[in-house]
Amino acid sequence: MFKALDPLLHSELRLAVMSLLIGVEEADFVFLRNKTGATAGNLSVQIDKLQRAGYISISKGFNGKMPRTTCCITDEGRSAFAAYVEALRGYIGK
């Protein structure tokens, strides 16, 4: 019996964002956009979904005069990511 995959993580862009954040303490919006190649609008929407699910936390600040949005993964997000990877292993038999 396969475990159900978390629908929030089972989307290319949201999974990419979580994968980038899993190994770091924090990363800003520009870093995530550069690495995913997503549009700013789409990335913003997906980050908002992850935040509302409690998977990431967002803080707003400034880098000099430029506004900066910084994201970091929460404990809940870390657990959900681990569960997602575990479920994936079941699907591909690893």
Place this chain on the structure above:
Amino acid sequence: MDNRIPTATESLELITRMIGETRKQVEKSSHRPFLVWGYTTIVVTLAVWYAYTATHSNAIFWLWFAIPVVGWLAMWLTCNKEKQQGYVRTPIDRVLSHIWTVLGVAGLIVTIASFMRPIPVLFIIVLLMGSGSTISGLILRLQAITVAGCAGIVFSLLFLIVQGIDQCLIFATIFLVMMVIPGHIMQYQQSKNQSHV
């Protein structure tokens, strides 16, 4: 990248690729502190040596404080420029930042103390910075930095043998070996890895 639903295999590949991207980002800037602090120290040290040799004035030694001032300014400028292209902070960044801050403050206190009491300041500074480089190399798993740091620790003993203003020349040479050369090796390896992607 969009909101497509990936297959299980694609998901795992995506996770692996993105984690690799983060590691690349960390490697991309890890050589910078070594080059900034290495070159700053060498230039200031040679300036101190040249000025003292020319004037024999003890006031020249206040120039040592140009190292933290110029170094921090150069680091702030380069970090700020990089942050505009995307900012990321890893647990390794935090650990290394704490280690170098503590060692930097210790170095500054030793330098201030050397103006009050005669102490082998360059010996202590090289010992501290050599330890910092070795620890950084071990954490980052970069052999060039680890070996260079160990070399710095061993060469610090030279300051107990050689005396006088010529210690500055040894100090500059050790920083070349301990920070600048491994910094350029890291930079070369990183650019080689990037060109293979």
